[in-house]
Amino acid sequence: MGISASMLSRIPVFGSPVLPGHDMSPVDVALKKRMADVVLNAARSKGATYTDVRIGRYLNQFVVTRENKVENIVDTQSYGMGIRVIANGCWGFAATDKLDNDSIAKAAELAVAIAKENARIQTDPVQLVPQKGHGEVSWKTPIERNAFEVPMKEKTDLLLSVNDAAMKGGANYVNSILFLVNEQKYFASTDGSYIDQDIHRIWPLFAVTKIDSKTGKFETRQSLSAPRGMGYEYMTPRESDKIKSVTTLYKDRYDMLEDARAAATQADQKLKAKSVEAGKYDLVLDPSHLWLTIHESVGHPTELDRVLGYEANFAGTSFLTLDKWESKKFNFGSKNVNIVADKTQVGSLGAVGYDDEGVEAKKWDIIKDGILVNYQAIRDQAHIIGLKESQGCCYSQSWQDVQFQRMPNISLQPGKVPMGVNDMIKNVEKGIYIIGDSSFSIDQQRYNFQFSGQLYYEIKNGKIVGMLNDVAYQSNTQEFWNSCAAVCDANDYRLGGSFFDGKGQPTQSSAVSHGSSTALFKGVNVINTARKI
Amino acid sequence: MAILTEDECRAILKKALGYSKADECEINFGGSDSGNIRYARNTVSTSGSLSQTSMVISSAFGKKLGVVTTNEYDDASVEKAVRLSEELAQLAPENPEFVSFLGPQTYSPQSKTFVPETAAITPALRTDMVGKSLDTAKENKLIAAGFLQNSAGFSSMMNSHGLFAYNTSTDVNFSVTLRSEDGTGSGYSTKGYNDVSKLDTLAFTKIAAQKATGSKGAKAIEPGKYTVILEPAAGIVLLEQLYGGLDARSADEGRSFLSKPGGKTKLGEKMVDERVNIYSDPSHPDLPTGSWAGDGQPQVKRSWIEKGVVKNFTYSRYWAQKQGIKPIPNPDGIIMEGGNATLEELIKGTEKGILVTRLWYIRPVDPQTLLFTGLTRDGTFYIENGQIKFPIKNLRFNESPVIMLNNLDALGKAERTVSGESGQNALIPPMRIRDFTFTSLSDAV
Numbered sequence: 013m014g015i016s017a018s019m020l021s022r023i024p025v026f027g028s029p030v031l032p033g034h035d036m037s038p039v040d041v042a043l044k045k046r047m048a049d050v051v052l053n054a055a056r057s058k059g060a061t062y063t064d065v066r067i068g069r070y071l072n073q074f075v076v077t078r079e080n081k082v083e084n085i086v087d088t089q090s091y092g093m094g095i096r097v098i099a100n101g102c103w104g105f106a107a108t109d110k111l112d113n114d115s116i117a118k119a120a121e122l123a124v125a126i127a128k129e130n131a132r133i134q135t136d137p138v139q140l141v142p143q144k145g146h147g148e149v150s151w152k153t154p155i156e157r158n159a160f161e162v163p164m165k166e167k168t169d170l171l172l173s174v175n176d177a178a179m180k181g182g183a184n185y186v187n188s189i190l191f192l193v194n195e196q197k198y199f200a201s202t203d204g205s206y207i208d209q210d211i212h213r214i215w216p217l218f219a220v221t222k223i224d225s226k227t228g229k230f231e232t233r234q235s236l237s238a239p240r241g242m243g244y245e246y247m248t249p250r251e252s253d254k255i256k257s258v259t260t261l262y263k264d265r266y267d268m269l270e271d272a273r274a275a276a277t278q279a280d281q282k283l284k285a286k287s288v289e290a291g292k293y294d295l296v297l298d299p300s301h302l303w304l305t306i307h308e309s310v311g312h313p314t315e316l317d318r319v320l321g322y323e324a325n326f327a328g329t330s331f332l333t334l335d336k337w338e339s340k341k342f343n344f345g346s347k348n349v350n351i352v353a354d355k356t357q358v359g360s361l362g363a364v365g366y367d368d369e370g371v372e373a374k375k376w377d378i379i380k381d382g383i384l385v386n387y388q389a390i391r392d393q394a395h396i397i398g399l400k401e402s403q404g405c406c407y408s409q410s411w412q413d414v415q416f417q418r419m420p421n422i423s424l425q426p427g428k429v430p431m432g433v434n435d436m437i438k439n440v441e442k443g444i445y446i447i448g449d450s451s452f453s454i455d456q457q458r459y460n461f462q463f464s465g466q467l468y469y470e471i472k473n474g475k476i477v478g479m480l481n482d483v484a485y486q487s488n489t490q491e492f493w494n495s496c497a498a499v500c501d502a503n504d505y506r507l508g509g510s511f512f513d514g515k516g517q518p519t520q521s522s523a524v525s526h527g528s529s530t531a532l533f534k535g536v537n538v539i540n541t542a543r544k545i
Numbered sequence: 546m547a548i549l550t551e552d553e554c555r556a557i558l559k560k561a562l563g564y565s566k567a568d569e570c571e572i573n574f575g576g577s578d579s580g581n582i583r584y585a586r587n588t589v590s591t592s593g594s595l596s597q598t599s600m601v602i603s604s605a606f607g608k609k610l611g612v613v614t615t616n617e618y619d620d621a622s623v624e625k626a627v628r629l630s631e632e633l634a635q636l637a638p639e640n641p642e643f644v645s646f647l648g649p650q651t652y653s654p655q656s657k658t659f660v661p662e663t664a665a666i667t668p669a670l671r672t673d674m675v676g677k678s679l680d681t682a683k684e685n686k687l688i689a690a691g692f693l694q695n696s697a698g699f700s701s702m703m704n705s706h707g708l709f710a711y712n713t714s715t716d717v718n719f720s721v722t723l724r725s726e727d728g729t730g731s732g733y734s735t736k737g738y739n740d741v742s743k744l745d746t747l748a749f750t751k752i753a754a755q756k757a758t759g760s761k762g763a764k765a766i767e768p769g770k771y772t773v774i775l776e777p778a779a780g781i782v783l784l785e786q787l788y789g790g791l792d793a794r795s796a797d798e799g800r801s802f803l804s805k806p807g808g809k810t811k812l813g814e815k816m817v818d819e820r821v822n823i824y825s826d827p828s829h830p831d832l833p834t835g836s837w838a839g840d841g842q843p844q845v846k847r848s849w850i851e852k853g854v855v856k857n858f859t860y861s862r863y864w865a866q867k868q869g870i871k872p873i874p875n876p877d878g879i880i881m882e883g884g885n886a887t888l889e890e891l892i893k894g895t896e897k898g899i900l901v902t903r904l905w906y907i908r909p910v911d912p913q914t915l916l917f918t919g920l921t922r923d924g925t926f927y928i929e930n931g932q933i934k935f936p937i938k939n940l941r942f943n944e945s946p947v948i949m950l951n952n953l954d955a956l957g958k959a960e961r962t963v964s965g966e967s968g969q970n971a972l973i974p975p976m977r978i979r980d981f982t983f984t985s986l987s988d989a990v
Contacts, residue, residue: 082638086612092597105593109616126580126592129668133676135588168638185798223799228806230799230913322585324690325722325733326965328905328922331988333728414591453908453918453941460941460987462918464910484910484918486941486985517583517692517720519968539984543914545802545947 038196039069039091041208045148048200050113051095054120056202059128060097060104062140063120064201064369067093067111068411073160073192077171079179085164092411095120099127101137103392107412141394141401143371145204151365153212154358155243159192162244170247174272178220181276184230188218188272191239193511193523197368197411205370213361213523214246215239215511216268222279231282231481233275234466236300236448237266238508239523241363255504257433258469258476259447261300263506264359278467278479285481288468290540294443294497295485295533296436301465302424303508303526304449309489310351311422311526313458314378315515316387320396322417327515328456331489332384334397342384345493348531350425351379353388355404360421360525361509368415371404378422382494390417409520416516423507423527427499433530436498443471444483444538449508451484462486464541482542492533500529548664548699549576551711557618558703564627567604567634570705571646573839574600577698578664582671585690587682589675594668604630608643611635644862647841648706655712656833660740663715664697671695674719678750682723685754691721695741702841710837716970717741718963721750722923723757724990730763730936731990732756733903733923735778737963737970739833756902756924763936765986766927772898772954773981774891774928777962779901779921781879781971785964786907786917787946788823788879791849793858793868802915802947803855811855817950819853825876831961832972838874847876853950883959883974891957891977893931898977900926900933904942907966915945920987939990940983952979 048065055063069091076084092109093116104127108119171188178186193213200206216237223230236259240246249267254260259274260267297305313330317323336342355362355373364373369391377385389399390406408415437445448466455461468480487495509525549557554574561572576598583591603612604627611633615626671693682689695717703709718737724730734753738744775783796803796810803811826846827834836844840862848856857873865872892900902924910916921939928934957975964971 081641083640083642085637088614102589103591105591107593107595109597122594126594126668129672130582130589130592133584133589133672133679136586164636185800221800225799225808226806228799228804230804232800232912320586321688321690321724322590324585324688324724324731325692325720328989329724329728412595412597414593416591451908451910451918453906453920455920455939455941455987455989456905456922457987457989459989460920460939460985462910462941462943462985482911484943488988518581518694537985539943541910541916541943543911543916543945543948545914545945 038210044198045200045206047093047111047116048198048206051116051120052200052202054117055095055097055124058121058124060099060124062098062202064096064199065093066368066408066411067198069196070410071160071194075167075171075190077168077175078187079175079185080172082168090410093119094408094411094414095123096414097123097127098138099124100131102127102131102134103138104130105414138392139395140391141399143203143391143402146207146370147204148206150208152210153241153363155212156245157243158212159214159244160194170268174218174268177269178272178276181273182222182280183220183276184223185221186218191215191217191511199366199368199370201370203370207366207370209365211364212243213239213241213511214244216247216266218272220272220275220279222283224283229283231279233279233282234448235275236261236271237268239361239511240359240507241361242359259467261298261506281479282481285479287482287542288480288538288540290538292535293538294440295536296433296440296443296445296471296530297533298447298530299506299528300448300508301446302528302531304452305463306422306424306526306528307524308452308454309458309461309492310379311419313489314387315417315419316389316393316397317417319387320393323515326517331457331459337384337387340383343382343494344379344384344490345382346496347382348427348496348499349379349382349493351422352376352425353378353420353422355420357421357525360507361523362421362525367404367406368408369406371402371406374404376403388417388420393417407522409522413518413520418515418522419513419524421525424499424531426502426505426529429501431498431500432504433500436500436530436532437471437476438474440471440532441473444480445469445471445476459488460486461489482540483538484541485536485538487536492536495534495536496531497534498532502529504529548697548713554699554701554711555709558701561600561602561623561627562703562705564624565604565705567606567631569605569646571603571702572600572704573702575698575700577696579694579696580666580668580671581692581694582675583692584675584679587679587689602626602630604634605643606634608639608641609634609637610640610643611637642863644866646704646706647708649708650837650841650843652710652836652843653828653845655836656828658739658833658835659713660715663695663717663739663741666695666717666741674746677747678721681747681750681754685758687723687725687754687757689721689723693719708841710841712835712837714835715739717744719744719746719749720963721753723753725757725761729990730757730761731923732760735963735965736961738961760924760936763938765938768940768983768985770980770982772895772977772979774895774898774900774975774977776888776902776975777960777973778965779904780976781962781964781973782904782907782966783917783946783949784881784973785879785967785969785971786915788849790915791858793860794864796858802913812858814855815853816855816947817850817853818953820953820956821850821853821950822882823850824848824880825878826880827877829880829972832878832880832970834877842872842874844874844877879971879973881959881973884956886955886957888957888975891955891975892928892933894955895928895931895977898928899937900928903965905965910943915947916943917945918943939987941985941987942982943984944982949978949981954979
């Protein structure tokens with residue numbers, strides 16, 4: 013489907029609250045291997061021809077504040093096992109949080125029973141591309157400081173100081189959140205893999221609200237942070253990671269305090285900004301905004317399960333049908349558009365050692381010089397596009413959900429010609445510079461989309477002349493990417509992303525990053541969103 | 546885990562509370578068994594089964610709160626969890642907005658939220674129900690993708706002030722999308738019930754098949770303002786945005802579509818057409834829901850919009866205390882009164898308009914006006930002189946449910962539907978709306 017709406021108000025809590033300071037060290041690997049072997053043997057004895065088992069301990073921490081109050085501190089832990097089998101050529105899945113040998117063996121039997129039952133109405137048996145076993149291996153997110161081990165006071169002090177800065181800057185209200193994730197997951201399969209992984213993610217967020225009491229008008233400005241596959245080191249500002257534009261933008265380290273100060277001022281400026289005149293504009297899109305456009309208009313339509321119809325009932329299908337890929341000349345975008353899928357990118361949300369069916373992380377081209385060259389596939393789809401091995405895109409949000417194809421990091425590559433954002437703006441006659449993400453919506457085949465941002469600056473004759481409001485742009489994916497006239501160089505490259513890419517039934521969330529440098533799109537249709545009720 | 550009885554829950558909770566040494570303690574205890582089957586490309590794809598329980602223990606010392614969960618119920622594990630919640634409470638910062646747990650409450654009798662036949666659904670029955678849907682697709686030379694999910698669960702809570710609550714529920718939800726083999730037509734149908742005997746997967750798949758076949762060869766029309774008939778599956782995704790936004794605090798703080806300049810709100814004011822009546826009722830026979838909210842507050846029949854006037858906001862217990870009024874919990878099921886007209890009669894009475902099966906990817910554009918954007922999907926048809934004339938290409942809208950309900954033209958008969966966005970069940974009528982704003986065309990089928 014896409015990124016969950018209203019991130020601040022609808023953060024889903026997976027698992028169960030537990031005590032901060034609860035033992036966060038991973039479960040003993042030898043114990044997990046013994047449990048996995050019980051399941052692999054039990055499933056085989058009931059007729060499974062393939063089995064994988066995931067033993068997961070998923071830890072989340074939320075620190076939630078508003079103004080001068082810590083509203084909530086929640087630590088959640090969810091520990092259990094998901095068992096996936098193939099029997100009679102059909103998938104079956106069962107999950108349990110009762111982890112004694114009898115219970116997990118029964119869950120394995122149930123998974124096989126479900127597979128056999130479903131095989132009655134199946135037409136094409138599951139075909140897996142081969143995957144060699146890795147033996148006993150492990151992988152960890154390369155973090156410098158484990159955010160779960162940072163004293164709680166340090167985290168609450170930071171958020172309260174952020175709120176204080178926003179309030180002193182004139183905000184009427186401010187909410188801030190620190191959201192931490194640690195996935196401790198163990199994978200074993202009948203292919204001979206026993207993979208132990210320890211994955212960390214962090215996401216600081218805030219929203220500043222400013223109200224004009226006379227008119228009753230209100231505006232918000234949300235943080236320009238990115239969720240990252242990093243430890244608490246992301247929260248330590250570093251000058252070399254700042255890009256000075258009309259507002260300061262952040263690369264691999266975030267200055268939350270500085271951003272909150274700017275946000276309070278900008279929320280006030282938004283209240284006074286000129287309402288945009290609808291029409292065609294050249295758009296200069298900052299990576300803090302463009303990541304979401306990439307996600308929706310490139311990431312989702314190149315998911316092979318959507319292309320094949322597996323998501324037709326919910327998330328939808330894709331306009332990037334197999335014939336377009338087979339032609340090797342489908343003009344997805346201009347020559348400036350080079351997009352890669354990458355599960356290995358350091359600091360990204362999608363970075364892992366191995367996916368949730370034991371395939372090692374990879375990097376490959378999706379759009380090359382504007383042409384569609386590949387999709388995103390997992391083991392039971394790879395044969396359909398002639399791949400001899402999976403691209404490693406399988407993921408489940410927890411032990412209790414079945415794994416399926418999820419988006420890897422999908423990123424626009426920087427331009428090769430030296431160019432910064434100021435160089436880009438100099439060449440724009442009538443345009444809008446958009447920073448930060450906001451409203452987003454796209455159709456079920458990924459043609460027609462509409463996006464908004466946090467900050468809009470009007471560009472006239474190569475110069476920023478002021479702030480705009482009520483801006484949304486609408487376009488068609490292929491038209492939009494063909495209008496890409498320039499991409500700034502690698503010095504401007506940054507990651508954006510979300511923890512909440514939703515897809516599947518039952519719906520699952522996945523964390524994914526999208527990198528880019530600032531890019532220029534010519535002649536895009538902008539609408540005015542102001543209404544009266 | 547089997548569904549625990551009220552007596553079993555009471556005994557477990559009483560024992561757990563007995564370990565508490567905090568100023569006050571509250572324990573929520575629930576569990577569910579669920580199963581699902583998913584299909585696409587006219588064959589089964591993934592499916593699963595999940596059994597889970599959890600006990601959430603909240604301990605408070607003054608305004609300091611600690612929360613811990615366990616899913617192990619032997620005496621030692623429960624006592625350990627209670628102790629951990631107390632340690633956390635002592636470590637936590639004081640929350641000035643913490644409100645002491647409720648005392649004993651009186652709840653209305655449980656409505657028919659639990660149906661034994663639904664709780665007894667087996668993998669074989671799920672396969673049979675989906676098999677009928679797949680057969681219909683194949684007979685009509687269409688390609689099916691769908692989802693069937695059932696669950697049965699119990700929930701209970703008890704606290705040190707003497708409150709106890711218990712409820713059981715079952716659900717079965719079904720949705721299907723049928724597409725033509727050439728990809729030029731698509732149709733959708735969805736239904737959800739507490740009672741599996743009401744769910745006819747064959748009948749609902751036939752509706753989707755009719756829409757899929759009928760939507761082939763769609764023509765483009767100019768975006769603009771049109772009269773639309775929103776079927777319940779389309780209307781609910783906009784109505785629930787209004788219904789879910791009735792929070793008093795946001796309105797009082799001046800950052801809601803319900804706020805007015807100078808710190809005032811629209812409570813008690815006419816906001817939409819006078820034929821709009823929206824309420825919640827836990828004991829409604831067609832949409833039974835639980836008789837208590839998660840914090841123990843009773844759920845009662847309550848009007849939210851009556852004759853177009855905003856009658857009630859939701860108040861958290863903290864905000865209600867601050868305002869000196871009674872708290873009002875978030876309701877569970879949205880009910881909108883309808884008329885007697887069938888969908889066909891609404892179409893017959895339409896001179897020119899658009900029939901919308903489903904709206905999709907609904908996202909907020911402006912919270913000040915409750916403006917949302919999204920698109921039509923899986924069956925959009927042009928109506929002229931009371932008849933469906935031809936299928937049309939999908940359209941993007943930018944519209945506020947407040948403006949939409951002001952432009953209400955006619956209401957049909959209310960029926961159960963499921964939101965494709967939130968997954969929530971509702972009881973709402975098809976609606977005919979004037980001047981619904983479409984802003985661009987989509988090539989998506």
